[in-house]
Amino acid sequence: xxxxxxxxxxxxxxxxxxxxxxxxxxxxxxxxxxxxxxxxxxxxxxxxxxxxxxxxxxxxxxxxxxxxxxxxxxxxxxxxxxxxxxxxxxxxxxxxxxxxxxxxxxxxxxxxxxxxxxxxxxxxxxxxxxxxxxxxxxxxxxxxxxxxxxxxxxxxxxxxxxxxxxxxxxxxxxxxxxxxxxxxxxxxxxxxxxxxxxxxxxxxxxxxxxxxxxxxxxxxxxxxxxxxxxxxxxxxxxxxxxxxxxxxxxxxxxxxxxxxxxxxxxxxxxxxxxxxxxxxxxxxxxxxxxxxxxxxxxxxxxxxxxxxxxxxxxxxxxxxxxxxxxxxxxxxxxxxxxxxxxxxxxxxxxxxxxxxxxxxxxxxxxxxxxxxxxxxxxxxxxxxxxxxxxxxxxxxxxxxxxxxxxxxxxxxxxxxxxxxxxxxxxxxxxxxxxxxxxxxxxxxxxxxxxxxxxxxxxxxxxxxxxxxxxxxxxxxxxxxxxxxxxxxxxxxxxxxxxxxxxxxxxxxxxxxxxxxxxxxxxxxxxxxxxxxxxxxxxxxxxxxxxxxxx
Amino acid sequence: xxxxxxxxxxxxxxxxxxxxxxxxxxxxxxxxxxxxxxxxxxxxxxxxxxxxxxxxxxxxxxxxxxxxxxxxxxxxxxxxxxxxxxxxxxxxxxx
Numbered sequence: 190x191x192x193x194x195x196x197x198x199x200x201x202x203x204x205x206x207x208x209x210x211x212x213x214x215x216x217x218x219x220x221x222x223x224x225x226x227x228x229x230x231x232x233x234x235x236x237x238x239x240x241x242x243x244x245x246x247x248x249x250x251x252x253x254x255x256x257x258x259x260x261x262x263x264x265x266x267x268x269x270x271x272x273x274x275x276x277x278x279x280x281x282x283x284x285x286x287x288x289x290x291x292x293x294x295x296x297x298x299x300x301x302x303x304x305x306x307x308x309x310x311x312x313x314x315x316x317x318x319x320x321x322x323x324x325x326x327x328x329x330x331x332x333x334x335x336x337x338x339x340x341x342x343x344x345x346x347x348x349x350x351x352x353x354x355x356x357x358x359x360x361x362x363x364x365x366x367x368x369x370x371x372x373x374x375x376x377x378x379x380x381x382x383x384x385x386x387x388x389x390x391x392x393x394x395x396x397x398x399x400x401x402x403x404x405x406x407x408x409x410x411x412x413x414x415x416x417x418x419x420x421x422x423x424x425x426x427x428x429x430x431x432x433x434x435x436x437x438x439x440x441x442x443x444x445x446x447x448x449x450x451x452x453x454x455x456x457x458x459x460x461x462x463x464x465x466x467x468x469x470x471x472x473x474x475x476x477x478x479x480x481x482x483x484x485x486x487x488x489x490x491x492x493x494x495x496x497x498x499x500x501x502x503x504x505x506x507x508x509x510x511x512x513x514x515x516x517x518x519x520x521x522x523x524x525x526x527x528x529x530x531x532x533x534x535x536x537x538x539x540x541x542x543x544x545x546x547x548x549x550x551x552x553x554x555x556x557x558x559x560x561x562x563x564x565x566x567x568x569x570x571x572x573x574x575x576x577x578x579x580x581x582x583x584x585x586x587x588x589x590x591x592x593x594x595x596x597x598x599x600x601x602x603x604x605x606x607x608x609x610x611x612x613x614x615x616x617x618x619x620x621x622x623x624x625x626x627x628x629x630x631x632x633x634x635x636x637x638x639x640x641x642x643x644x645x646x647x648x649x650x651x652x653x654x655x656x657x658x659x660x661x662x663x664x665x666x667x668x669x670x671x672x673x674x675x676x677x678x679x680x681x682x683x684x685x686x687x688x689x690x691x692x693x694x695x696x697x698x699x700x701x702x703x704x705x706x707x708x709x710x711x712x713x714x715x716x717x718x719x720x721x722x723x724x725x726x727x728x729x730x731x732x733x734x735x736x737x738x739x
Numbered sequence: 740x741x742x743x744x745x746x747x748x749x750x751x752x753x754x755x756x757x758x759x760x761x762x763x764x765x766x767x768x769x770x771x772x773x774x775x776x777x778x779x780x781x782x783x784x785x786x787x788x789x790x791x792x793x794x795x796x797x798x799x800x801x802x803x804x805x806x807x808x809x810x811x812x813x814x815x816x817x818x819x820x821x822x823x824x825x826x827x828x829x830x831x832x833x834x
Contacts, residue, residue, distance in 0.1 A: 201782065203782050204757065204782070204786070207757035207758065207759075207783075208756065208757055210759055211756055211757065211758075211759075353793070356789065358789070358792075358806060358807075359785070359789050362785050362789075362806055363782065363785055368789075369753075369757070369786055369789065369790065373756065
């Protein structure tokens with residue numbers, strides 16, 4: 190059954206609904222056709238209904254949703270505190286609606302462009318429109334900040350991208366307060382947000398070099414004369430582009446190079462050109478040669494075990510962009526025109542590059558993790574058998590109960606991992622806390638070997654029902670594949686089941702487009718009845734000899 | 740020389756971004772916009788004319804009026820087709 194999305198508004202929101210229906214990513218959801226009627230009536234109806242939504246989107250007009258704000262606009266308000274009482278009531282309604290949905294997007298408000306309020310004193314006057322709009326937004330943000338289901342979306346993200354925000358003729362005809370362009374951009378933004386919630390953030394940026402990371406052709410002009418930084422508009426723009434990429438790298442997105450160039454010259458340039466923001470160490474992989482780019486990119490993706498759906502490619506050459514897009518249709522390949530000098534604006538338009546949660550220790554160390562993984566794979570060639578190589582790694586899997594210290598990374602794993610994921614059930618912090626209260630056993634695991642720490646890579650959720658162990662979630666990051674870590678997760682759960690003297694355990698597999706590796710693992714190691722995989726003899730579960738757990 | 744049908748096709752393409760697959764509009768001289776044979780709902784019709792006014796303004800720098808004109812009253816019971824619209828645009832641009 191399709192997950193449901195519904196829209197609540199105090200104006201005709203059909204335009205947004207129509208644009209949402211045309212967003213490719215949202216086709217897997219059922220979006221309710223907006224109903225007519227009073228906004229608060231619709232809110233109470235939703236609160237009282239038995240329906241459960243994946244997402245509720247709330248977009249209102251400040252003067253309609255707060256009657257005292259209308260009075261403020263008409264200079265009729267006597268005591269501004271009445272307005273804030275109304276805001277508090279609104280917050281409590283939003284809070285109640287959030288119980289009916291996995292996520293809620295609430296749009297913030299902006300001063301209508303045609304209202305001047307107290308003009309130059311509009312921020313200082315107690316009844317200023319600007320002042321009170323800011324105050325309402327901040328108050329709501331403050332009140333809702335603990336509710337992790339609610340995203341209080343700054344409407345500027347949408348309005349800033351729209352050429353035409355308000356059209357008075359359109360307003361008088363339809364009583365719709367925004368132009369069609371605003372709704373088109375809002376639909377795109379909502380699609381991005383849901384993509385991010387679903388764990389589809391970009392994981393890898395692959396970039397060309399000449400006329401992409403810097404101006405000019407390195408092989409022709411040398412590292413001293415590439416156009417980067419300095420007192421030159423284009424050079425500065427290239428440098429800003431590098432700065433932005435560096436920020437993404439620090440947030441856990443990997444950087445890689447695919448360039449037709451001379452590798453020695455490139456690394457000489459990275460080390461000697463003082464205007465270079467990015468350094469060789471910032472890149473997790475590079476293919477600097479004269480081979481075709483799609484082939485190089487395929488090799489990078491296979492090396493890192495990252496899928497094309499989580500990758501973006503930047504190149505100034507439209508032919509290269511086309512050949513990559515044709516060979517790897519899942520890759521995001523934005524238009525890249527250096528002459529327009531708007532690299533950073535272009536990056537801000539790629540919604541899936543955005544971050545919306547705190548950065549974890551794992552994000553900061555991710556490039557190192559991938560580099561060490563590359564070294565691990567490289568040493569594999571020195572061994573006669575795979576088992577010899579696995580034995581040589583001295584792998585230790587360390588389990589910890591999910592707690593306040595590791596919750597952020599655990600949530601990341603649950604909400605981003607696609608391939609080794611038993612049911613791909615995305616969970617919120619609130620749901621994790623609920624599971625804990627219901628006696629579910631929640632563990633995350635990190636992996637350590639002779640190359641160092643791999644960070645937190647696994648999540649396990651199991652419980653006991655009628656003398657049978659139920660493994661509900663089995664999640665393993667793709668960077669820990671090929672080491673039998675998934676078997677150690679099963680082994681960990683099995684220790685518990687043996688202690689409880691259970692007769693066996695089972696796991697319900699939910700097929701998605703991406704979790705076939707999980708199916709293969711289950712099929713190879715367990716018996717099944719349809720999508721239920723089970724073990725009826727706990728003694729059979731062994732820890733692979735090359736692993737140690739603690 | 741401004742090709743009026745290009746403007747109309749462009750506007751139809753923009754409006755199609757709001758329409759479901761089965762309701763997408765295909766340009767044809769006999770396509771009915773207003774009237775008994777129109778398949779567009781009232782909001783889409785207003786969106787269409789708003790977009791058309793903006794496009795014409797952008798291309799010709801002329802303010803033309805459809806939303807305030809009498810088209811809506813005159814064509815409640817008759818069909819207002821794309822060919823009528825194109826003639827109407829031509830007439831408005833000549834003024």
